[in-house]
Amino acid sequence: MLELAILGLLLRSSMHGYELRKQLTTNLGAFRAAISYGSLYPTLRRLREAGWITEEAGAEAATPAEVPPLTSRRGRVVYKITAEGKERFQELLAQAGPETYEDTAFGVHFAFFSRTDQATRLRILEGRRRRVEERREGLREALSRAAERLDAYTLELQRHGLDACEREVRWLEELIATERSGGQPGQPGGHRP
Amino acid sequence: MLELAILGLLLRSSMHGYELRKQLTTNLGAFRAAISYGSLYPTLRRLREAGWITEEAGAEAATPAEVPPLTSRRGRVVYKITAEGKERFQELLAQAGPETYEDTAFGVHFAFFSRTDQATRLRILEGRRRRVEERREGLREALSRAAERLDAYTLELQRHGLDACEREVRWLEELIATERSGGQPGQPGGHRP
DNA sequence: TGGCGATGTATCGGACCGATACATCGGGTG
DNA sequence: CACCCGATGTATCGGTCCGATACATCGCCA
Numbered sequence: 133m134l135e136l137a138i139l140g141l142l143l144r145s146s147m148h149g150y151e152l153r154k155q156l157t158t159n160l161g162a163f164r165a166a167i168s169y170g171s172l173y174p175t176l177r178r179l180r181e182a183g184w185i186t187e188e189a190g191a192e193a194a195t196p197a198e199v200p201p202l203t204s205r206r207g208r209v210v211y212k213i214t215a216e217g218k219e220r221f222q223e224l225l226a227q228a229g230p231e232t233y234e235d236t237a238f239g240v241h242f243a244f245f246s247r248t249d250q251a252t253r254l255r256i257l258e259g260r261r262r263r264v265e266e267r268r269e270g271l272r273e274a275l276s277r278a279a280e281r282l283d284a285y286t287l288e289l290q291r292h293g294l295d296a297c298e299r300e301v302r303w304l305e306e307l308i309a310t311e312r313s314g315g316q317p318g319q320p321g322g323h324r325p
Numbered sequence: 326m327l328e329l330a331i332l333g334l335l336l337r338s339s340m341h342g343y344e345l346r347k348q349l350t351t352n353l354g355a356f357r358a359a360i361s362y363g364s365l366y367p368t369l370r371r372l373r374e375a376g377w378i379t380e381e382a383g384a385e386a387a388t389p390a391e392v393p394p395l396t397s398r399r400g401r402v403v404y405k406i407t408a409e410g411k412e413r414f415q416e417l418l419a420q421a422g423p424e425t426y427e428d429t430a431f432g433v434h435f436a437f438f439s440r441t442d443q444a445t446r447l448r449i450l451e452g453r454r455r456r457v458e459e460r461r462e463g464l465r466e467a468l469s470r471a472a473e474r475l476d477a478y479t480l481e482l483q484r485h486g487l488d489a490c491e492r493e494v495r496w497l498e499e500l501i502a503t504e505r506s507g508g509q510p511g512q513p514g515g516h517r518p
Numbered sequence: 519t520g521g522c523g524a525t526g527t528a529t530c531g532g533a534c535c536g537a538t539a540c541a542t543c544g545g546g547t548g
Numbered sequence: 549c550a551c552c553c554g555a556t557g558t559a560t561c562g563g564t565c566c567g568a569t570a571c572a573t574c575g576c577c578a
Contacts, residue, residue: 133564134564148525148527149526149527149528150524150525150526150527151525151526158463158464158467158483159467159475159479160482162482162483162485162486162489163486165427165428165566166566167565167566168565168567168568169527169528169566169567170528170529170530170531170565170566170567171564171565171566172565173527173528174528174529174564174565175565208525208526209526209527231536234358235358239482242478242482243478243479243482244478245478246476246477246478246479270351271351274351274352282352283439284439284510285435285436285437285438285439285509285510286352286436286439287510287511288510288511289352289353289355289432289435289436290352290355292355292496293355293356296355296489296492299489299492303485307481316477316478317477317478317480317481318477318480318481326533326534327534341556341557341558342557342558342559343555343556343557343558344557358535359535360534360535361534361535361536362536362560363534363535363536363537363559363560363561363562364533364534364535366558366559366560367533367559367560368534401556401557401558402557402558424567
């Protein structure tokens with residue numbers, strides 16, 4: 133997943149890890165908490181080894197010539213996507229299996245929707261909707277069965293979850309409708325004040 | 326985290342792993358996706374080794390006497406919390422560090438709110454609110470800075486995330502108000518139709 | 519000048535997921 | 549009545565990702 137997200141962000145512009153992490157956290161942040169360096173850097177190395185990105189020494193990273201690196205002189209590294217990386221990105225973006233409908237994966241795919249065709253977008257939106265609807269039904273059933281048997285807080289937690297599901301389904305349905313009518317999300321219907 | 330969740334569920338009643346997983350998935354499901362056996366069983370073993378739960382052979386699990394186990398004859402196992410386990414549960418439930426305000430941990434703590442005192446509840450609710458507010462501000466700032474510069478889908482994703490944050494903050498504020506007035510969540514104000 | 523917060527790269531242990539294997543049992547269908 | 553299928557049930561393995569931590573530089577302000 134990180135792989136797709138990183139390639140997509142580097143497609144917009146080259147940058148170093150620190151900036152990458154910031155954008156990963158805020159840009160795609162709706163369905164994921166925060167990316168840690170513990171996953172970022174190993175993934176970057178893997179991407180480089182696969183030939184999908186390159187690492188270049190950034191601006192003032194020049195090693196100070198005769199100064200022997202006490203620990204290890206690390207310079208800034210600018211990561212850049214390669215032609216093969218762009219192909220890989222499109223390949224990952226297009227393949228929409230069942231795991232694409234899970235929270236994180238869906239969020240990442242959605243963020244790069246403008247790079248795909250309408251058919252793929254609809255497929256993913258509808259798959260995600262089905263997934264959230266299943267979850268919603270599960271919660272509804274649990275609530276109707278468990279009411280009275282559970283304490284007030286557990287009940288309230290389930291209600292909150294149910295509410296979030298219903299809300300997301302509505303959101304997805306609006307997006308699907310917009311998509312079918314050939315529009316872009318933004319202010320299509322005019323229900324946002 | 327799993328540790329607290331498992332102990333809490335076993336406090337309600339003893340059960341085997343399968344049932345445990347189901348309840349973990351639906352009961353505490355608002356802030357977490359689904360628990361996998363890959364984390365459940367190792368955790369159960371760890372809990373048993375620590376003496377916080379016991380494993381007992383369930384009903385019809387009796388080994389068929391002379392039938393040699395071809396692969397390995399596994400019986401049903403009923404997991405049960407011990408006295409030390411109950412202490413451990415209270416200990417885990419009461420300690421509310423910064424990590425308690427993250428999605429998963431908050432959800433688990435909230436589910437067992439009825440086992441804590443009001444002071445702890447308020448501390449956790451307010452900590453969570455602060456956390457979500459930070460996230461909300463980050464998204465607001467990103468949106469106001471990035472508008473026009475980003476494509477429609479990324480923007481829509483951020484708007485959706487912002488909306489979810491605002492909604493949760495409102496939810497938390499209602500809970501905090503209810504808590505301060507000494508009530509229980511349910512139908513306090515009467516804003517749920 | 520001295521510290522402190524933002525920027526920046528990197529590793530390690532551990533938590534958790536996803537797929538898979540294996541096994542039993544009840545019910546429906548040919 | 550035989551057979552298969554889906555629900556129930558225990559368990560492991562590889563891999564992804566997190567959280568804490570270490571280390572280093574730079575600009576700013578007291």
